[in-house]
Amino acid sequence: MTQDSPQGAPLLQVENLGVRFAIKRGGLFGEKRYLYAVDDVSFSLKRGETLAIVGESGSGKTTTALAIARLVDAYTGRVRVAEQDVLGIEGEDLRQIRRKVQFIFQDPYSSLNPRQRAEDIVREPLQSLTETSSEDQQKIIDRLFASVGLRPEQKRLFPHQFSGGQRQRIGIARALATQPELIICDEPVSALDVAVQAQILNLLRDLQAEFGLTYLFISHDLGVVQHMCDSIAVMYMGRVVEYTDRRSLFNDPKHPYTTALLSAVPSIDKKRRAEMKRISIHGDPPDPLAPQKGCHFANRCPMATDTCQQSQPALTDKGNGHMVACHLVT
Numbered sequence: 001m002t003q004d005s006p007q008g009a010p011l012l013q014v015e016n017l018g019v020r021f022a023i024k025r026g027g028l029f030g031e032k033r034y035l036y037a038v039d040d041v042s043f044s045l046k047r048g049e050t051l052a053i054v055g056e057s058g059s060g061k062t063t064t065a066l067a068i069a070r071l072v073d074a075y076t077g078r079v080r081v082a083e084q085d086v087l088g089i090e091g092e093d094l095r096q097i098r099r100k101v102q103f104i105f106q107d108p109y110s111s112l113n114p115r116q117r118a119e120d121i122v123r124e125p126l127q128s129l130t131e132t133s134s135e136d137q138q139k140i141i142d143r144l145f146a147s148v149g150l151r152p153e154q155k156r157l158f159p160h161q162f163s164g165g166q167r168q169r170i171g172i173a174r175a176l177a178t179q180p181e182l183i184i185c186d187e188p189v190s191a192l193d194v195a196v197q198a199q200i201l202n203l204l205r206d207l208q209a210e211f212g213l214t215y216l217f218i219s220h221d222l223g224v225v226q227h228m229c230d231s232i233a234v235m236y237m238g239r240v241v242e243y244t245d246r247r248s249l250f251n252d253p254k255h256p257y258t259t260a261l262l263s264a265v266p267s268i269d270k271k272r273r274a275e276m277k278r279i280s281i282h283g284d285p286p287d288p289l290a291p292q293k294g295c296h297f298a299n300r301c302p303m304a305t306d307t308c309q310q311s312q313p314a315l316t317d318k319g320n321g322h323m324v325a326c327h328l329v330t
């Protein structure tokens with residue numbers, strides 16, 4: 001594991017981040033309403049480590065990542081990457097952040113330009129975000145192709161001439177090209193077959209060990225991240241409901257929603273899963289445009305009390321930095 005800066009500041013610090021989308025109401029004078037996609041989200045990530053963000057569809061994982069990379073606007077909060085404030089910067093500073101924060105997307109089919117050859121896809125960020133000479137660009141591309149397990153002759157091929165796993169390798173090479181500080185992997189294996197998933201996860205782990213990479217790894221599946229991360233933030237309806245190191249989350253889950261997610265992970269011991277099943281959840285989250293007053297999870301939580309309906313639990317330290325947002329967890 002590589003070291004943080006001498007001051008020991010984390011590579012990524014997110015504090016009280018908020019992103020909202022304006023939703024128009026019908027009619028000429030319909031008042032503006034907001035969907036709070038990311039609400040008061042805080043976490044940090046050390047250099048060389050992986051933080052997983054886990055949660056079901058619509059919980060705000062991608063929006064959090066896009067706000068960190070300045071691809072959507074946050075309306076409140078603070079984001080620091082390598083000790084530089086990210087929100088509010090413009091011009092060359094913003095270009096540098098684009099170089100420092102790179103994405104690997106879920107769908108290698110749609111995230112690669114079908115009319116570009118593989119080597120030009122990898123070259124593109126070098127051209128637009130760095131001053132690297134064309135000779136050096138070619139050397140970097142050659143090295144990256146080898147690092148991600150693609151053959152030199154494949155550089156001239158187009159995306160449709162690759163398999164899904166190979167396409168994701170091109171996406172990984174493109175993300176590494178500018179030597180970013182932070183790599184955001186947004187569901188990087190969910191579109192792939194199970195056998196190929198394991199290959200890509202292994203590749204990401206090997207590259208991390210070789211180059212000291214820092215990953216923000218987004219997944220709806222705790223099973224995918226269980227061998228892939230140092231810490232985990234579980235999101236539900238835009239908020240972090242549990243945030244701790246990987247071992248504590250898997251061995252001692254505290255939030256009812258986390259326990260329900262874990263009960264669906266097949267690789268977890270059968271007996272433990274059976275215990276967890278007792279609090280499996282049903283139904284859908286409430287309408288994000290009309291969130292409840294109390295805990296957002298209350299309409300699905302088998303343990304909900306009157307207090308839960310009335311007041312929203314804050315994310316608080318329940319011991320040894322294990323952060324949980326639940327009234328019943330002491």
Ligand SMILES: Nc1ncnc2c1ncn2[C@@H]1O[C@H](COP(=O)(O)OP(=O)(O)OP(=O)(O)O)[C@@H](O)[C@H]1O
Pocket residue numbers: 021035037055056057058059060061062063064220288
């Ligand atoms: N551009 C947008 N305009 C309006 N609402 C949006 C926009 N982008 C996202 N949302 C809403 O914000 C919420 C969070 O969406 P987000 O895509 O971040 O969730 P997610 O956790 O990444 O989900 P998934 O697992 O499906 O990718 C959802 O309710 C979504 O509908």
Ligand code: SF4
Pocket residue numbers: 255256257295296297298299301302303304305308313325326327328329
């Ligand atoms: S605060 Fe109440 S409703 Fe929310 S997760 Fe805890 S017990 Fe369930």
Ligand SMILES: [Mg+2]
Pocket residue numbers: 061062063
């Ligand atoms: Mg998403």
